[in-house]
Amino acid sequence: MAKITYKHPNGTETIVDVAAPNTVMRGAKINNIDGIEAQCGGSAQCGTCHVYVDEANTLPLPEIHESEDEVLYGTACPRRDNSRLSCQLPVSEEIDGLVVHLPEAQS
Amino acid sequence: MAGATEETARGTAGGTAGEPGAPDVVVVGAGQGGVETVAALRARGFSGRITLVAEETALPYQRPPLSKGYLLGTVDRAGLELRPDDFFSALDIDLVRGDRAAGIDRDRRTVELDSGRELPYGRLVLATGSRPRRLPVAGADLEGVRTLRSLADADALRHRLTGGRELDVVVVGAGFLGLELAATARTLGHRVTVVEAAARVMSRAVTGAVSEHVAAEHRGQGVRVLTRREVVALHGGTGSEDPGHVRVVELDGGERLAADLVVAGIGALPNVELATAAGLLVGDGVIVDPRLRTSDPDVYAVGDCARFPSPWTGRHIRLESVQNASDQARRVAADILGETGPYTAVPWFWSEQYGLRLQMAGLTAGHDEAVVAGDPAAGRFSVFCFRAGRLTGVESVNRPADHGISRRLLASGTDLTPQDVARPGFDLRARAQQRPSPPAQHAQHAQHAQHAERPVHA
Ligand SMILES: Cc1cc2nc3c(=O)[nH]c(=O)nc-3n(C[C@H](O)[C@H](O)[C@H](O)COP(=O)(O)OP(=O)(O)OC[C@H]3O[C@@H](n4cnc5c(N)ncnc54)[C@H](O)[C@@H]3O)c2cc1C
Numbered sequence: 001m002a003k004i005t006y007k008h009p010n011g012t013e014t015i016v017d018v019a020a021p022n023t024v025m026r027g028a029k030i031n032n033i034d035g036i037e038a039q040c041g042g043s044a045q046c047g048t049c050h051v052y053v054d055e056a057n058t059l060p061l062p063e064i065h066e067s068e069d070e071v072l073y074g075t076a077c078p079r080r081d082n083s084r085l086s087c088q089l090p091v092s093e094e095i096d097g098l099v100v101h102l103p104e105a106q107s
Numbered sequence: 108m109a110g111a112t113e114e115t116a117r118g119t120a121g122g123t124a125g126e127p128g129a130p131d132v133v134v135v136g137a138g139q140g141g142v143e144t145v146a147a148l149r150a151r152g153f154s155g156r157i158t159l160v161a162e163e164t165a166l167p168y169q170r171p172p173l174s175k176g177y178l179l180g181t182v183d184r185a186g187l188e189l190r191p192d193d194f195f196s197a198l199d200i201d202l203v204r205g206d207r208a209a210g211i212d213r214d215r216r217t218v219e220l221d222s223g224r225e226l227p228y229g230r231l232v233l234a235t236g237s238r239p240r241r242l243p244v245a246g247a248d249l250e251g252v253r254t255l256r257s258l259a260d261a262d263a264l265r266h267r268l269t270g271g272r273e274l275d276v277v278v279v280g281a282g283f284l285g286l287e288l289a290a291t292a293r294t295l296g297h298r299v300t301v302v303e304a305a306a307r308v309m310s311r312a313v314t315g316a317v318s319e320h321v322a323a324e325h326r327g328q329g330v331r332v333l334t335r336r337e338v339v340a341l342h343g344g345t346g347s348e349d350p351g352h353v354r355v356v357e358l359d360g361g362e363r364l365a366a367d368l369v370v371a372g373i374g375a376l377p378n379v380e381l382a383t384a385a386g387l388l389v390g391d392g393v394i395v396d397p398r399l400r401t402s403d404p405d406v407y408a409v410g411d412c413a414r415f416p417s418p419w420t421g422r423h424i425r426l427e428s429v430q431n432a433s434d435q436a437r438r439v440a441a442d443i444l445g446e447t448g449p450y451t452a453v454p455w456f457w458s459e460q461y462g463l464r465l466q467m468a469g470l471t472a473g474h475d476e477a478v479v480a481g482d483p484a485a486g487r488f489s490v491f492c493f494r495a496g497r498l499t500g501v502e503s504v505n506r507p508a509d510h511g512i513s514r515r516l517l518a519s520g521t522d523l524t525p526q527d528v529a530r531p532g533f534d535l536r537a538r539a540q541q542r543p544s545p546p547a548q549h550a551q552h553a554q555h556a557q558h559a560e561r562p563v564h565a
């Protein structure tokens with residue numbers, strides 16, 4: 001179980017508890033957080049689960065693998081150094097307290 | 108909890124009776140389009156009563172893995188679910204499972220279910236999807252002849268394909284679904300033949316370059332791919348074999364293929380019966396306007412069942428994809444909430460066969476020029492399709508970056524030319540990065556503005 005904070009572009013935020021083995025993407029879908037579409041259902045195909053990890057983050061996240069890297073080039077909002085596909089971020093106690101920022105648009 | 112959360116917003120706006128003023132919404136069909144409609148309504152603060160009618164008893168699920176990971180065994184049932192069990196009740200959505208909408212009374216504005224239950228509606232959304240075409244040949248009703256659409260279909264196929272015996276599998280139709288099935292069956296160790304009537308695989312959906320590459324991949328994996336061949340009949344067993352079970356697929360020209368299992372992937376028909384019976388305008392699909400409203404403005408249609416005017420082709424089309432169902436669902440949810448506007452999303456689609464990642468952005472049918480970029484020999488390339496010098500669609504094989512950037516370029520409008528793509532060293536990533544990248548907010552507004560102003564013709 002991990003507490004994940006999703007920050008919306010309008011300044012509000014949604015904080016939810018997400019259980020393993022979900023991903024940060026799935027946590028948003030389960031809690032009906034608008035702003036993550038995840039059309040391909042988590043297969044790193046669509047880039048509509050794009051998030052910006054909070055710049056102050058120190059929690060350990062997995063490396064960006066090649067296909068995630070490729071998909072991140074094509075996201076609707078510009079890629080930044082802290083861009084990730086939330087479907088590639090598995091939830092575990094290690095990321096309890098993670099804060100991600102939702103982009104203005106996913107498609 | 109800190110901050111103004113959606114949870115709290117929802118908590119104050121609930122109430123099973125619905126808010127005064129908000130229409131009762133009934134959604135028929137709990138697939139991709141239906142579920143996204145109700146989810147988007149609640150996410151955007153809709154406070155009225157919502158009923159989602161699901162003919163199937165299974166918790167609403169995603170179909171793409173049915174021909175891929177689920178059939179292979181790499182995705183389990185929980186991994187298929189569109190949303191978890193408690194999602195619908197938590198959002199005060201009445202999910203009626205295992206009941207079917209049997210009729211619509213537009214004068215009384217009610218939907219009648221098989222069970223006899225009547226649901227009043229202010230707005231009705233048809234998200235009934237499509238169903239597989241059956242093989243139009245003798246023997247199509249033999250045992251062992253199957254199609255794939257539902258979880259039940261997939262479970263039955265999985266049972267056969269993982270039964271421990273090496274089977275002769277004949278896939279009829281080399282569209283995405285047929286080829287995914289062939290790839291999965293082959294990966295599971297079966298002898299697989301694909302029979303396609305057209306001159307090449309996926310001929311309606313992709314260019315020759317992609318078609319050839321994919322066909323070569325299947326052949327390399329040991330699948331027999333037959334094109335320009337038609338199935339004329341299916342035959343049951345003879346002698347001691349079960350006459351009620353398929354054993355032979357007969358092709359034009361007389362060739363007979365051994366078959367323990369035949370799967371037809373020859374296209375889908377939109378589920379329009381409900382709309383037809385209700386007197387709504389129906390063609391190949393429920394006909395809708397740019398706002399996705401049927402000929403009755405209180406009734407919308409989304410997803411596989413809807414035939415909509417596409418700004419990308421200038422004609423009414425029907426698309427069968429997750430993108431289309433999801434984006435139309437979101438558009439309709441917004442429309443119901445008073446944020447009206449046309450549906451203009453860029454179409455896109457993906458398919459996976461063996462390790463191949465195939466992605467299509469835009470629509471490539473009707474192009475007059477196609478330019479290949481990348482390295483087909485290495486299995487990483489994209490085909491850029493133009494019509495009258497304008498980019499209309501891009502097909503990518505193992506080039507997800509090209510795909511995503513193309514979607515963005517198509518949405519915002521682009522001056523990319525065939526000459527640009529043909530230039531040695533062309534790299535879409537480098538090109539996309541050249542643009543000064545404006546703050547997210549501005550980029551988005553600019554996109555929308557262009558979208559609205561620019562009439563798009565393919
Ligand atoms: C095996 C398979 C693989 C696919 N792979 C991909 C892919 O890789 N990428 C991609 O983009 N797309 C893929 N698709 C297509 C995609 O799944 C569909 O386009 C999408 O599901 C369409 O959503 P929908 O809501 O219109 O229809 P559906 O998801 O089919 O949902 C319609 C639902 O309505 C129900 N229904 C119908 N009539 C009634 C009634 N009268 N009362 C109550 N319920 C009713 C049906 O039972 C069904 O559950 C695939 C499809 C299949 C079958």
Ligand code: FES
Pocket residue numbers: 025037038039040041042043044045046047048049071085086087088
């Ligand atoms: S859900 Fe499609 S890339 Fe993450």
